[in-house]
Amino acid sequence: xxxxxxxxxxxxxxxxxxxxxxxxxxxxxxxxxxxxxxxxxxxxxxxxxxxxxxxxxxxxxxxxxxxxxxxxxxxxxxxxxxxxxxxxxxxxxxxxxxxxxxxxxxxxxxxxxxxxxxxxxxxxxxxxxxxxxxxxxxxxxxxxxxxxxxxxxxxxxxxxxxxxxxxxxxxxxxxxxxxxxxxxxxxxxxxxxxxxxxxxxxxxxxxxxxxxxxxxxxxxxxxxxxxxxxxxxxxxxxxxxxxxxxxxxxxxxxxxxxxxxxxxxxxxxxxxxxxxxxxxxxxxxxxxxxxxxxxxxxxxxxxxxxxxxxxxxxxxxxxxxxxxxxxxxxxxxxxxxxxxxxxxxxxxxxxxxxxxxxxxxxxxxxxxxxxxxxxxxxxxxxxxxxxxxxxxxxxxxxxxxxxxxxxxxxxxxxxxxxxxxxxxxxxxxxxxxxxxxxxxxxxxxxxxxxxxxxxxxxxxxxxxxxxxx
Ligand code: SF4
Ligand code: SF4
Numbered sequence: 001x002x003x004x005x006x007x008x009x010x011x012x013x014x015x016x017x018x019x020x021x022x023x024x025x026x027x028x029x030x031x032x033x034x035x036x037x038x039x040x041x042x043x044x045x046x047x048x049x050x051x052x053x054x055x056x057x058x059x060x061x062x063x064x065x066x067x068x069x070x071x072x073x074x075x076x077x078x079x080x081x082x083x084x085x086x087x088x089x090x091x092x093x094x095x096x097x098x099x100x101x102x103x104x105x106x107x108x109x110x111x112x113x114x115x116x117x118x119x120x121x122x123x124x125x126x127x128x129x130x131x132x133x134x135x136x137x138x139x140x141x142x143x144x145x146x147x148x149x150x151x152x153x154x155x156x157x158x159x160x161x162x163x164x165x166x167x168x169x170x171x172x173x174x175x176x177x178x179x180x181x182x183x184x185x186x187x188x189x190x191x192x193x194x195x196x197x198x199x200x201x202x203x204x205x206x207x208x209x210x211x212x213x214x215x216x217x218x219x220x221x222x223x224x225x226x227x228x229x230x231x232x233x234x235x236x237x238x239x240x241x242x243x244x245x246x247x248x249x250x251x252x253x254x255x256x257x258x259x260x261x262x263x264x265x266x267x268x269x270x271x272x273x274x275x276x277x278x279x280x281x282x283x284x285x286x287x288x289x290x291x292x293x294x295x296x297x298x299x300x301x302x303x304x305x306x307x308x309x310x311x312x313x314x315x316x317x318x319x320x321x322x323x324x325x326x327x328x329x330x331x332x333x334x335x336x337x338x339x340x341x342x343x344x345x346x347x348x349x350x351x352x353x354x355x356x357x358x359x360x361x362x363x364x365x366x367x368x369x370x371x372x373x374x375x376x377x378x379x380x381x382x383x384x385x386x387x388x389x390x391x392x393x394x395x396x397x398x399x400x401x402x403x404x405x406x407x408x409x410x411x412x413x414x415x416x417x418x419x420x421x422x423x424x425x426x427x428x429x430x431x432x433x434x435x436x437x438x439x440x441x442x443x444x445x446x447x448x449x450x451x452x453x454x455x456x457x458x459x460x461x462x463x464x465x466x467x468x469x
Pocket of ligand 2: 016194
């Protein structure tokens with residue numbers, strides 16, 4: 001398997017042109033800044049010229065002396081001053097203006113990402129610069145075993161299959177899994193003809209009793225002294241928000257030490273796309289049809305993760321496959337918390353079949369649902385309160401999201417206004433909760449506008465260690 005590399009990203013919308021990054025770079029490198037902030041096409045906008053550490057670098061190709069070379073270990077294109085003949089061809093070869101020239105000595109200056117701690121990123125006051133660990137999932141987990149067999153019978157482009165494969169690869173073999181009736185067992189996780197599609201112990205509770213059965217399993221493992229087993233559910237929204245809710249609520253109230261993952265595709269999709277408690281207002285489903293007498297669902301969705309915070313769970317979070325690193329980090333925290341109390345992870349999961357969207361648009365829908373605040377990303381613990389892990393400010397209008405989804409195709413302007421008002425109301429409530437939460441330690445704080453989670457209490461490996469011993 002190949003390797004992916006970390007990189008410095010730039011969000012033009014957040015840059016105010018202060019130039020602090022250039023000052024920091026030139027101080028750190030003792031010469032011209034390797035990053036340039038230049039005026040953008042629109043008045044008051046800014047762009048950056050910075051080395052992208054390209055996979056197929058043109059600067060390396062055009063260099064006649066072999067002074068530039070890409071390091072296969074960290075992906076950084078390095079510059080060897082002793083080989084450079086100062087022709088400056090590389091600066092012409094780079095389409096991104098990514099190689100600076102230090103005019104005082106007429107030599108190139110090349111970004112080396114400051115050994116993984118870029119000086120420019122550290123000083124940027126607006127979060128326009130971010131050092132993204134873009135390759136971490138691929139590098140750390142790509143080679144780990146997929147704990148579901150190939151050939152599960154999910155619909156083409158099924159986001160729930162993506163969630164279960166990623167979640168279980170992250171969680172690993174030391175787990176016992178419950179998959180109550182829904183799409184996940186429907187696609188074969190509990191098997192066909194006596195053969196299971198899951199490589200860890202899996203059982204198929206009723207739609208109503210998943211959290212109760214998990215409670216018993218955890219107590220069994222506690223009794224025999226096994227502290228290393230993640231006892232968890234991958235359940236649909238129907239089995240969580242509706243007929244399974246009493247069991248979920250009871251287990252959360254008792255503080256049962258389990259991980260409950262709700263895969264929310266906003267309906268009972270495997271049995272004919274009926275509405276559930278989390279189906280949003282206005283949605284077409286087979287039981288909330290669109291016609292002369294009805295224009296989709298007439299009630300608002302339950303905000304189930306918010307309801308779970310009222311149970312004072314050890315951990316509650318929302319996640320999306322549109323923001324995979326956020327999801328992976330929350331899985332870490334959710335697993336650790338499940339050894340201390342009830343841990344609830346709510347993952348949004350567009351259903352190409354039931355939502356009437358092309359399977360190629362599923363991840364776009366995931367991203368836009370977050371970026372429009374339709375499904376804001378946040379996390380909560382019963383000791384540190386609530387915090388957003390993706391900025392809810394500067395959100396797209398919700399119309400940008402719903403217009404790509406077929407189940408909202410019929411919406412009237414009034415219905416759309418209702419949805420936008422509901423989204424605004426939910427975000428305002430979450431912001432109030434976040435405002436009342438103590439700030440995370442400064443060292444863990446995410447930069448403004450960052451989608452990178454921060455603020456975990458103890459380090460996660462440490463917590464996992466504590467939890468399992
Ligand atoms: S300036 Fe140096 S690094 Fe750039 S192309 Fe010429 S020899 Fe290569
Ligand atoms: S420090 Fe940040 S905000 Fe200031 S110019 Fe650089 S990228 Fe833009």
